[in-house]
Amino acid sequence: MSFRFKRWGSRWGLGAGRWAVLIVMMAGFTSSAHRPSPTAQREALRVCSDPNNLPFSDSLQHGFENRIASMLASDMHARLEYTWWPQRRGFVRNTLKAGDCDVVIGVPSGYDMVAATAPYYQSTYVFVTRADAGLSPKSFDDRSLRHARIGIHMMGDDYANSPAAVALMHRGLGANIHGYMIYGNYNEPSPPSRLLDAVVRKDVDVAIAWGPLAGYYARHSAVPLVVTPVSPRIDTPFLPFVYSISMGVRRGDTTRKAFLDSEIVRRHDDIRRVLGEYGVPLVGGS
Amino acid sequence: MRRQCELMAMTCVLVGASFIATACRNARAGEADTAQRTGTHDTTLTSAPNAPANAVALPPGNDNAQGSGEWTMPGRDFGGSRYSPLTDINVSNVKNLKVATTFSTSVLHGHEGQPLVIGSTMYVVTPFPNLLYSIDLTKPGGALNWVYAPNPDPRSVGIACCDIINRGAVYADGKIIYNTLDAQTVAVDAKSGKEVWRTRVGDISIGETMTGAPLVVKNAVIVGDAGAELGVRGYAEALDLGTGKPLWKAYNTGSDADALIGAEFKPFYAKDRGKDLGITTWPKDQWKLGGGTVWGWISYDPELNLLFYATANPGVWNPDLRPGDNKWSITLWARDPATGHAKWAYQFVAHDAWDYDEIMENIPVDMPVNGQMRKLLIHPGRDGFVYTFDRATGEILNANMYQPTNWAKGIDLKTGAPIEVPEKRTHEGVVTKDICPSSTGAKDQQPSAFSPRTGLLYVPAHNVCMDYEGVEANYIAGTPYLGASVKMFPGPGGYRGDLVAWDPVHGRATCDVKEDLPLWSGVLATAGDVVFYGTMDGWFKAIDARSCAPLWQFKTGSGIVGNPIAYRGPDGKEYVAVYSGIGGWMGAVAFPDISLDDPYTALGVAGAVPDLKKKSGMGGTLYVFSF
Numbered sequence: 042m043s044f045r046f047k048r049w050g051s052r053w054g055l056g057a058g059r060w061a062v063l064i065v066m067m068a069g070f071t072s073s074a075h076r077p078s079p080t081a082q083r084e085a086l087r088v089c090s091d092p093n094n095l096p097f098s099d100s101l102q103h104g105f106e107n108r109i110a111s112m113l114a115s116d117m118h119a120r121l122e123y124t125w126w127p128q129r130r131g132f133v134r135n136t137l138k139a140g141d142c143d144v145v146i147g148v149p150s151g152y153d154m155v156a157a158t159a160p161y162y163q164s165t166y167v168f169v170t171r172a173d174a175g176l177s178p179k180s181f182d183d184r185s186l187r188h189a190r191i192g193i194h195m196m197g198d199d200y201a202n203s204p205a206a207v208a209l210m211h212r213g214l215g216a217n218i219h220g221y222m223i224y225g226n227y228n229e230p231s232p233p234s235r236l237l238d239a240v241v242r243k244d245v246d247v248a249i250a251w252g253p254l255a256g257y258y259a260r261h262s263a264v265p266l267v268v269t270p271v272s273p274r275i276d277t278p279f280l281p282f283v284y285s286i287s288m289g290v291r292r293g294d295t296t297r298k299a300f301l302d303s304e305i306v307r308r309h310d311d312i313r314r315v316l317g318e319y320g321v322p323l324v325g326g327s
Numbered sequence: 328m329r330r331q332c333e334l335m336a337m338t339c340v341l342v343g344a345s346f347i348a349t350a351c352r353n354a355r356a357g358e359a360d361t362a363q364r365t366g367t368h369d370t371t372l373t374s375a376p377n378a379p380a381n382a383v384a385l386p387p388g389n390d391n392a393q394g395s396g397e398w399t400m401p402g403r404d405f406g407g408s409r410y411s412p413l414t415d416i417n418v419s420n421v422k423n424l425k426v427a428t429t430f431s432t433s434v435l436h437g438h439e440g441q442p443l444v445i446g447s448t449m450y451v452v453t454p455f456p457n458l459l460y461s462i463d464l465t466k467p468g469g470a471l472n473w474v475y476a477p478n479p480d481p482r483s484v485g486i487a488c489c490d491i492i493n494r495g496a497v498y499a500d501g502k503i504i505y506n507t508l509d510a511q512t513v514a515v516d517a518k519s520g521k522e523v524w525r526t527r528v529g530d531i532s533i534g535e536t537m538t539g540a541p542l543v544v545k546n547a548v549i550v551g552d553a554g555a556e557l558g559v560r561g562y563a564e565a566l567d568l569g570t571g572k573p574l575w576k577a578y579n580t581g582s583d584a585d586a587l588i589g590a591e592f593k594p595f596y597a598k599d600r601g602k603d604l605g606i607t608t609w610p611k612d613q614w615k616l617g618g619g620t621v622w623g624w625i626s627y628d629p630e631l632n633l634l635f636y637a638t639a640n641p642g643v644w645n646p647d648l649r650p651g652d653n654k655w656s657i658t659l660w661a662r663d664p665a666t667g668h669a670k671w672a673y674q675f676v677a678h679d680a681w682d683y684d685e686i687m688e689n690i691p692v693d694m695p696v697n698g699q700m701r702k703l704l705i706h707p708g709r710d711g712f713v714y715t716f717d718r719a720t721g722e723i724l725n726a727n728m729y730q731p732t733n734w735a736k737g738i739d740l741k742t743g744a745p746i747e748v749p750e751k752r753t754h755e756g757v758v759t760k761d762i763c764p765s766s767t768g769a770k771d772q773q774p775s776a777f778s779p780r781t782g783l784l785y786v787p788a789h790n791v792c793m794d795y796e797g798v799e800a801n802y803i804a805g806t807p808y809l810g811a812s813v814k815m816f817p818g819p820g821g822y823r824g825d826l827v828a829w830d831p832v833h834g835r836a837t838c839d840v841k842e843d844l845p846l847w848s849g850v851l852a853t854a855g856d857v858v859f860y861g862t863m864d865g866w867f868k869a870i871d872a873r874s875c876a877p878l879w880q881f882k883t884g885s886g887i888v889g890n891p892i893a894y895r896g897p898d899g900k901e902y903v904a905v906y907s908g909i910g911g912w913m914g915a916v917a918f919p920d921i922s923l924d925d926p927y928t929a930l931g932v933a934g935a936v937p938d939l940k941k942k943s944g945m946g947g948t949l950y951v952f953s954f
Contacts, residue, residue, distance in 0.1 A: 097805040128804050149807035151800035195643040201810030202645045210647045220616050222558040228532040233804050251806040284807040
């Protein structure tokens, strides 16, 4: 998997079925006095997306966010276009805010760099262990964590880290932490997955990871893994492990936001089914 | 000077001018004038073994002996003094300074760094895409000889933390050598513009970028990495000047072997002594994500044969997560440039909780202290203190505040450790109000200048404080989490910038110029006793080196975050040049695509300079001034 810079990325990420439609349309152009037909000018759904971040998205459109985007485009009778950019610092600035695309399919519901829609799913941080490990913590207070090697994601130097780091520090377990940069090596597929590779390889006894990544990884792992939601859901002081996920548009883009909000209600069951296929652990009214 | 006159003769043949002799005569007259003037002050420009005990000097061999009119290294000389011995432009006539020519770089981003002048050619390195321009100074207004494009990998743009800046090139052995944003070092033939070698130093796939300027010491090109925000492990590396092949690499975390620490290593303070401190001062294995990059200024003292540079803050964020001193983050190194072996080290801030990375300049000067000549090293710190070291040993002679500072009360000269104020230490999930200075520091990368004529260091400073506040939802790679929000605001006193003239022997300011905006430009001091600097709203200013009295100013098209230089042109006249092009960490607030309600992108600095958008548009222009 190589990195895709946004201007090099495919903006015409069409699935096989849509190719057929396009070919028919193009045939139509050539036979109709070189004048574009009204259907050729139909609206595009322009999505800002990471080309290398399964299970969320990738440039082959194999992620669950890609599936949801296809669903939306189909309802809009719109073309689906992607602007590819890694979801790191500058992602929103260089894609959505730059005006190159109009929707981010997944953002935390309280994320203030975008106008967020209603939440469409809620997931949780989880413990991930090998099924043969004889260790399956259910809570940050579980005694089995005291002598465990615990892998977590590190977010870098921007005044931020995984909430698991803080929960472990508060319990005097800082020395047990093994950090894995969430950025990883972008030349490798789905860089954040190295944290879960570490569980499989027995480099750590348990990983604490965001649910969608862990659920998908466990579903495809040759080594059986156990995925358990962390407890408590909100640690003290205010330290949540459960997050609601929304779609994001530019602030002021109220028409699009209203459309997406209505889609989230109308397509509720379809979205749930997709998330289920990817093993996303759901909490709250699921 | 002789070499320069030869070069001038070569180039000037083309224009058939008969002014060469005059030019060289003028140049010599200028030098003679300098020597005469220095005799009237208690200073000398070059230190002889029998120099009087009260002389102030840059270290012998400090200058590169390539002509006083040239600017061949980032900070002009090995020590990075940014002192020009030219005197044509001086306190009495600087008021007549006019724009001589301008040059657009075609890049609208932060223009940190400075051009080089070798013979009758000027070299300009731009921010990403890191173009190198060669400009013929013998042609009216300057004419483009060639442009070299290294084509750095565009994904480095998405990785760089604080704008896509570059801090300039160095000249040696007929080559212009500089770093590209995608972590390569390139050497380009100074005459033809052809690439001589290119070395991939870092890997952008893991977040490594390069923004600093290299320094060449004998046959070693010294470079360092950037990218601590992404958990990169910091290092300095030496490359062979002829081939670009690696000579040595010294890591700032990990084992003594990795840090090139051996039998020669003699830190002055006990706190910096011990085996494998780059491992033992971290939680298990966390040194691998340890930060401590080398993205700032590198200097060298030929007499003691010591290389000096200091390292960035430790990763990962959240000091609670990395109990221990976190060596060798925020550390000043003295090393043997040939082998990289460490001679001494001093960690400014152990277990950083404020992002006080100390990659600032370290300027060697020789000055009398209590009647005895001492070999000093001056480090104006991000953390609010100016440190004066004995550069042979690493002992601190004085360390005093130069801007409002409250995280520490002072530096204990017996132990070398700061006297911290515990309630100003940050912890994740805890609100800490009114910390001074902010993460941007009492100064950041913008380099100071030292004049041996006045014995003063001219420091471009900030007065900005911060609240370290509660949590906010954020996400990376599909993963939500909580980050702290840092809110910056102007410090006490009703000013945000300060050009400070600092006496390094007595550890005190002698005069200063308060500025509205934080200073993000470097400083130039000249033998004409004029000090030049720029402001983020585009004013280029000259002040009196002794009184700090304003002498002249000119409004350029964009904010100035570059470093001024002085050089002698092929026509024999002195010129002063500086980039105008807002950007960099704080300057990025001026960019239209950075919104003031976007605390993550600008890492909190928007609160320090919310007015910058109105005060500077983007730019990318070289301005050259003369009479």
